[in-house]
Amino acid sequence: MPDFFRRKPTFNRENADNDGPVVPDGLWVKCAKCKDLVYSKDFERWFRVCPKCDHHARLTAKQRVEYLLDSGSFEEWDRGIVTSDPLNFSANGDRYSDKLRQTAEKSGQRESLITGKGRIRGYDAVIAATEFGFLGASMGSAFGEKFVRAVEQAIELRLPFISVSNSGGARMHESTFSLMQMAKTTAALSRLGEHKLPHISILTDPCYGGVTASYAMVADIIMAEPGAMIGFAGPRVIEQITRQKLPDGFQTAEFLLEHGMIDKVCRRSELAEALSLLLLHYTDATMGRRQPDYVYVSNGLGEDGS
Amino acid sequence: MTATTPAWERVQLARKPERPHSLDYINALISGFVELHGDRRFGDDPAVVTGIGAFNGRTVMVLGHQKGSNTRENLDRNFGMPGPDGYRKALRIFKHAEKFDFPIICFIDTPGADPGLGSEERGQATAIAENLLALASLRVPSVGVVIGEGGSGGALAISVTDRLLMLENSVYAVASPEACAAILWKDSSAAPEAAEALKLTAQDLLEFEIIDEIVPELEPAHEAMDQTIQRTGDVIERHLAEIEAIASDQGIDNLLEVRYQKYRNIGAWVDKQEEMLGELPTPMTASGNPGS
Numbered sequence: 001m002p003d004f005f006r007r008k009p010t011f012n013r014e015n016a017d018n019d020g021p022v023v024p025d026g027l028w029v030k031c032a033k034c035k036d037l038v039y040s041k042d043f044e045r046w047f048r049v050c051p052k053c054d055h056h057a058r059l060t061a062k063q064r065v066e067y068l069l070d071s072g073s074f075e076e077w078d079r080g081i082v083t084s085d086p087l088n089f090s091a092n093g094d095r096y097s098d099k100l101r102q103t104a105e106k107s108g109q110r111e112s113l114i115t116g117k118g119r120i121r122g123y124d125a126v127i128a129a130t131e132f133g134f135l136g137a138s139m140g141s142a143f144g145e146k147f148v149r150a151v152e153q154a155i156e157l158r159l160p161f162i163s164v165s166n167s168g169g170a171r172m173h174e175s176t177f178s179l180m181q182m183a184k185t186t187a188a189l190s191r192l193g194e195h196k197l198p199h200i201s202i203l204t205d206p207c208y209g210g211v212t213a214s215y216a217m218v219a220d221i222i223m224a225e226p227g228a229m230i231g232f233a234g235p236r237v238i239e240q241i242t243r244q245k246l247p248d249g250f251q252t253a254e255f256l257l258e259h260g261m262i263d264k265v266c267r268r269s270e271l272a273e274a275l276s277l278l279l280l281h282y283t284d285a286t287m288g289r290r291q292p293d294y295v296y297v298s299n300g301l302g303e304d305g306s
Numbered sequence: 307m308t309a310t311t312p313a314w315e316r317v318q319l320a321r322k323p324e325r326p327h328s329l330d331y332i333n334a335l336i337s338g339f340v341e342l343h344g345d346r347r348f349g350d351d352p353a354v355v356t357g358i359g360a361f362n363g364r365t366v367m368v369l370g371h372q373k374g375s376n377t378r379e380n381l382d383r384n385f386g387m388p389g390p391d392g393y394r395k396a397l398r399i400f401k402h403a404e405k406f407d408f409p410i411i412c413f414i415d416t417p418g419a420d421p422g423l424g425s426e427e428r429g430q431a432t433a434i435a436e437n438l439l440a441l442a443s444l445r446v447p448s449v450g451v452v453i454g455e456g457g458s459g460g461a462l463a464i465s466v467t468d469r470l471l472m473l474e475n476s477v478y479a480v481a482s483p484e485a486c487a488a489i490l491w492k493d494s495s496a497a498p499e500a501a502e503a504l505k506l507t508a509q510d511l512l513e514f515e516i517i518d519e520i521v522p523e524l525e526p527a528h529e530a531m532d533q534t535i536q537r538t539g540d541v542i543e544r545h546l547a548e549i550e551a552i553a554s555d556q557g558i559d560n561l562l563e564v565r566y567q568k569y570r571n572i573g574a575w576v577d578k579q580e581e582m583l584g585e586l587p588t589p590m591t592a593s594g595n596p597g598s
Contacts, residue, residue, distance in 0.1 A: 080579025086514065087505045091490035110578075141573035148570060170458075170480045172490060175504045176516055179480040180572040182459060183466045186435060187442035187569050194443070210480070212431035213419075213459045218439045232430040232459075233421030244423045251426060261429050 031055055047268045056225045056268055058205060060107075061114045061131035064164055068272055069118035069127070076116040078149055083111070083142045089173040096173040099135070107133040112167070113143045115150035117159070121276035123283060126154040129164040130211075136168035139211055143171075144181030147215065151188040155195050160282055162275065164202040165216045166228070169209020182214035189218050198282045200275065203230050203253065203262070221278060222262040223271070224253035230262075314498035316507050317483060319475040320454045321417075323380075324528040326535055328355055328370025328413040331453065334532070335539040336361055336368055342402075344395060348428060351392030353384045353420070354464075356399040361411060362543055367403035369396050369464060370413030373454070386416045386455075389425040390433035393463050397437055403446050409546055410448040412464045417482060419460030434463040441466035442566070445558050447549040449542050451521070452476040452508075468565050469545040470516070472508035473538065474523040478516075479506035516572060518545065 028037045033055035043050070047067050048057045059067065065074050082100070089096040104110050112134040117126055128150050130137035147163075154161040170178040189199055201219035203212075205228035213232055216222075224230060231251040239246060249255050256262045266274050319325070332339055336359035344350040356369040371388065374380035388396075403410045419430055441448070441464075450467035456478030472478060479486075483501035488494040505511075508520045521541050527534040553561045 078577070078579075080577045081575050082578055084574045084576045086574030087503065089503055091486075091500070091503060092492075092496070094490075141575045145573050145575045172481055172486050172504075174574065175480045175506060176478055176511055177514070177572065177574055179458060179462055179478075180516060180569065182435075182462055183438055183442070183569045184572060186438040187466075187566055190439050190442040191566070210459055213434040213463075214438055215435070217429075217432045217435040231426050232419065232434070233426070238421050238423065238426070242422050246423060250423070259427055259429070261432055 032057060049268050054226060054267070056205065056227060058132055058166065060133055061109065061129040064129045065114065065116075065118065065127065067268065068129075068164070068275070069120060070122065073119040074116055074127075075118065076114060077153065078115060078146045079110065081111065081142045081146050081149075083140050083174060085173075086141070086177050087173070087175055089175075091173075099173075103134050107131060109134050111142045111146065112137045112139070112171075113146050115146045117153070117157070120162075120272055120279060123160075123276055123279040124157075125160045125162050125275075125279065126150050126157070127162045127164070130167050132166050135171060135173075137166055137211075138168050138171035138178070139181050139185075139214075140171035140174040140178045141181065144178075144184045147181075147185045148188040151185075151192050154197055155192060158195075158197065160197055160279055161189075161192055161199045162202065163199065163216065163219070164204060165211055166204040166207045167209070167211035167216075168206075169211055169213075179210065182210050185215040186218050189215055193220075198278075200278060202266075202271065204228050206230070208232065208234055217261075221264075223264045223266045223274065224256060224262050225268055225271075226253055226265050228253045230256055311507075312498070313477070313501040313504070313507055314483070316475050317455075317477050317497075317501050319526050320477045322526070322528050323373075323375050325454055326527055326531050327373050327375065327386075328415060328453065329372060330531065331413055331451075331535055331538065332357070332359070332368055332370065334535045335542075336366070339368070342399065345391045345398055347391065347394050349391040351384075351388050351395055352382055353386050353388040353416070354392035354395055356395055358402075358408070361409075361546075362539075365406075365408050366411055367399050367408050368411045368413075369399050370453075371416040371461070371464070373415055384420060387418060387420040388416065388460060388463075389420040389422065390428040390430050393419075393430075393433035393437050396464050397433075397440055400437070400440050400444055404444055407446060409446055409550065410444070410467070411542060411546070412448065412450040412467060414450055414452040414456050414461045414465045414478075415454035415476075416457045416460045417455055418457035419463070434459050437463040438466055442569070443562060445562065447546060447553050447561060449545050449549070451538060451542060452478050452517075453527075453538070456506075457482060466569065468549045468561065468568075469518045471519050471521055471538075471541055471545065472511060472517050473521045473527060473534070474508055475526055476508060477501075477506040478508075478511055479504045 031050040034053035036052045109131045115128045199219045200221045203224040207230045253265045339359035341357040355372045371386045373386035374383045448467035449469045450465040452472040483497040484494045487496040487500040511517045
């Protein structure tokens with residue numbers, strides 16, 4: 001297409017820090033990566049993935065559940081669990097309790113994790129999904145408690161456990177309480193394993209620190225969305241401390257696959273199918289339960305999301 | 307020291323290079339210590355020392371973060387910041403202990419896990435996570451002692467033990483005060499305030515019931531090294547004997563259940579399901595009431 005047919009966007013609302021799309025007039029969205037304009041209905045239909053450059057925009061926990069689970073199958077648990085601010089924390093006069101309230105109002109969530117039960121292409125599963133809009137999906141007491149309750153329910157109901165994570169790590173405002181949630185969530189997964197129930201972990205952009213260094217990497221199968229940034233320490237911290245030049249593609253999902261840290265890079269549009277295929281195998285092998293009435297079988301796990 | 311010593315002062319004491327480090331404790335408390343090297347995967351991380359020896363007449367596996375006492379030693383030891391190879395060496399020792407039914411003693415003293423290119427490439431996060439998983443269900447008794455700095459996940463990776471002790475002038479937190487200040491105060495020079503806010507002293511963590519006992523330092527450890535180490539050994543012995551008794555009288559599964567509940571119950575949350583009924587949370591008053 002000749003260039004002059006391409007109209008330059010004329011809107012002036014730009015936000016370089018925002019990973020999400022900038023919506024000029026509601027009809028078109030601008031991809032945060034390639035800056036191209038995408039028809040917003042297309043963007044939604046493609047699970048908020050840019051059809052031009054394949055950039056996977058961040059999802060809210062609610063959108064995640066909506067995209068991944070069979071329509072109307074999600075039953076949310078433990079919505080009322082919130083932190084009790086054990087340190088009475090404030091930084092520079094900003095009280096943590098105020099911040100929690102403001103964040104709740106802004107994000108519509110009470111905490112940075114939602115948990116519950118749902119179906120993926122007919123297969124029942126327990127799911128925990130992080131809410132990045134809530135203090136960077138950081139893990140504190142409420143997150144840990146909700147997570148562990150969900151794992152315990154999975155054991156009780158004999159269901160597979162699926163976690164979908166992006167997070168900045170453990171939440172500083174609860175200090176050692178947050179740190180200990182790493183031990184607590186992982187210990188619960190150890191029990192899940194003793195009951196021969198699988199934990200499948202989906203890593204999305206960005207996933208760092210105490211979440212990566214605990215439950216998210218203690219999974220029987222780990223998948224990640226294309227281009228997701230995943231690691232222990234953030235790239236800026238590494239550069240600052242070590243003065244090392246980081247290679248291109250460092251800490252991307254593809255980098256982790258290459259280094260043997262994850263099983264598969266899976267595009268968002270193929271995630272439900274990939275999961276359902278796995279759930280089919282585990283349902284047969286370990287849970288001794290009947291397959292659902294309808295089963296999608298394809299070679300969806302054969303190739304990596306390229 | 308007094309209970310009211312400022313947190314920042316504790317941080318500085320905990321970091322003092324002259325303070326006894328893991329090998330000082332090991333050499334004084336473990337007889338016939340044989341250091342074991344390497345993770346059998348990639349390398350031998352000098353920031354973690356591991357080995358086998360006798361503690362008060364019983365064979366134990368012992369390990370710890372190892373800092374240096376001067377800059378040169380610290381460069382050799384990577385300032386006590388382990389990479390994945392260090393955590394995998396520890397994991398090897400945990401499994402070894404389980405195989406032969408030896409209890410485990412861990413000395414915790416690290417600014418944090420190594421943040422470097424190689425560490426990321428070899429799976430730093432995975433290595434830490436796998437240790438947390440292994441420790442949760444390890445079928446031998448274990449005691450951990452924070453002797454200096456308990457820096458975040460890098461410390462946690464060898465401290466998910468049946469009993470967790472802290473020296474009076476040691477600290478344990480989710481992040482260093484400097485890092486916390488840089489992020490939440492937007493100014494790393496606010497570290498003293500961040501140290502206070504993080505409630506990272508042994509006294510704080512005992513009140514929160516996150517640790518089991520404080521080993522007192524009548525004088526700071528570096529000024530009374532022998533006494534401090536002996537006193538630490540006595541407290542370790544008391545706790546180890548208690549959990550060994552649980553394991554032998556009630557069975558190891560009982561000890562594992564106690565360990566699971568210990569970590570399962572750490573958290574400070576409230577369930578507002580009833581009163582909120584679909585509404586957003588109301589302003590909360592800080593209760594400072596953990597585990598409620």
